Amino acid sequence: MTMSCVACLVVVVVLSGEILDVSQAVTCNPLALSPCASAMxxxxxxxAICCSKLKEQRPCLCQYLKNPNLQKLVNSPxxxxxxTTCGSPFPNC
Incomplete structure (x- = not known):
C-alpha cells in the first residue's frame, strides 16, 4: 500500500468519526470532504467534486479547526x- 493510500485512509477514518450540525442549511460532515483527501x-x-463539497462545507470549517482530530488536516498548507484553487478561501475564524 502506498503512502498516499495510507494517508487517504487515515483521513477518511478521522473524518468519519466527527459529525457536527451547526445549522439547518448546512449539515457539517467532515466525511463529505473525503473527495479532497488526495489533493489535501x-x-x-x-x-470538481472536491471543490463542490468544500464550498458546501465552508460554513463548517471553523468548527473543524476547533477539533484536534481535524485541525492538522484542515489547517494544512x-x-x-x-x-483557494476551488475559489472558496478559508473563513476568518
Missing part, C-alpha cells in the same frame, strides 16, 4: 491551497 495530502489538483 499531496500536490494533486482538486477535482495543502488544504488552504485546495480551498
Amino acid at each position: 495530502t499531496s500536490s494533486s489538483p482538486p477535482s 495543502n488544504a488552504k491551497k485546495v480551498a
Whole structure:
C-alpha cells in the first residue's frame, strides 16, 4: 500500500468519526470532504467534486479547526491551497 493510500485512509477514518450540525442549511460532515483527501495530502489538483463539497462545507470549517482530530488536516498548507484553487478561501475564524 502506498503512502498516499495510507494517508487517504487515515483521513477518511478521522473524518468519519466527527459529525457536527451547526445549522439547518448546512449539515457539517467532515466525511463529505473525503473527495479532497488526495489533493489535501499531496500536490494533486482538486477535482470538481472536491471543490463542490468544500464550498458546501465552508460554513463548517471553523468548527473543524476547533477539533484536534481535524485541525492538522484542515489547517494544512495543502488544504488552504485546495480551498483557494476551488475559489472558496478559508473563513476568518
